[in-house]
């Protein structure tokens with residue numbers, strides 16, 4: 001392991017169920033992921049993030065875990081998992097997976113034991129109430145499906161607490177046994193070779209009356225313990241926080257460098273979409289201006305899309321309405337406080353916009369994550385329930401059954417089959433053979449980024465230009481400098497720098513074209529980006 005490898009890396013998020021089905025049962029599996037590692041390596045991926053692949057009734061796509069210590073039979077075996085670790089490591093790739101600390105499935109034997117026998121020690125693994133009235137200041141996250149964070153359990157005659165679906169009872173972190181069980185879960189997967197964990201829903205571990213039950217000091221204390229155990233027993237493994245919070249609250253999850261190594265940058269993400277729609281860099285500049293400094297050895301994880309709805313929790317109500325109006329014209333596209341669509345449809349399937357969104361992301365500090373399928377511009381299916389529409393089978397080829405995902409007659413979810421997103425239009429093989437494809441652009445972008453480790457660092461400057469629609473950032477390190485220009489508008493931009501640049505760029509990196517010496521004004525087409533070095 002290279003020290004701090006995650007600080008300058010390309011992450012790739014994938015759903016085992018959706019990637020490649022190796023045994024023809026219609027569901028993706030771990031051997032299927034192994035088959036495709038060379039594809040990921042070729043794209044330039046350094047680290048895979050695997051969505052939960054543990055036994056589960058799959059009511060929340062595996063985030064409802066029924067057994068922390070096994071692999072879901074649909075996805076393979078623990079042996080397959082070890083094999084995946086070996087194969088990834090052979091290719092110098094890292095693998096992280098979800099550690100779901102906050103809750104279990106109601107099918108977990110702990111919860112089942114509590115139902116069968118209320119005197120069982122497992123009852124105290126969960127959070128109960130006789131009235132279902134406590135913690136009334138706590139928001140509901142799955143607003144479209146859950147009326148309350150309490151559900152009544154007839155077997156026990158009490159209410160149990162859940163921040164997500166009612167089928168996901170929250171664990172009781174005031175119980176030391178729960179704390180220890182979850183440390184053991186982490187130890188187990190780390191001992192099988194996992195390089196780290198994407199820790200799910202971490203703000204919600206503890207509950208305290210009179211608070212919003214998020215980001216509590218007790219929660220941070222426990223998370224620091226998780227980190228201490230990981231560092232002591234598995235040095236070099238990493239923790240990545242899913243804390244969908246405002247920058248100052250997320251900052252706390254890095255502690256003094258003794259809590260998380262990484263955290264997702266939730267406030268930045270929607271503002272990239274907002275800026276591109278408004279033709280105005282202000283939202284992106286705002287998010288970066290508000291981004292606090294983080295301790296040495298820590299890093300932001302930046303992203304455009306993931307397996308959930310494009311969350312609009314970290315914007316103002318006015319900004320949220322704007323985003324919904326612009327990006328969710330059909331009410332079916334809305335979900336909870338977000339938008340359940342993939343990148344390409346959000347970008348009107350316009351390749352220039354898709355390139356720009358990524359060229360922005362990759363020109364900013366942090367470690368970027370690519371969501372599977374977005375590197376080829378896959379579409380979504382809003383007729384599927386909840387977030388399933390952005391989790392459809394990966395499209396490998398035009399001319400194979402189920403786009404090369406599976407040989408089965410039926411797959412876990414239908415392959416997208418409506419133009420312009422059907423496999424005939426969007427697939428890996430076709431794009432690999434086309435030098436001007438989006439996939440080849442992404443490969444190029446990944447390569448440019450990896451050759452310039454300083455782009456991952458936190459230092460960034462904004463330059464004012466004559467074009468109000470253009471985001472202009474300067475990234476530099478000793479002896480190296482790049483200016484990234486992004487015309488966010490729908491018309492041509494003529495960009496003249498307000499101040500002397502003090503250096504003369506030689507090459508535009510995205511297209512590989514030389515830059516005229518003494519360049520003063522640059523013309524950018526609508527949604528064109530330029531990386532001048």
Ligand code: GLC
Nearest residue numbers: 060063100164200201307308
């Ligand atoms: C996280 C996951 C989401 C899941 C939820 C509950 O937010 O990203 O997919 O539904 O946690 O586990």
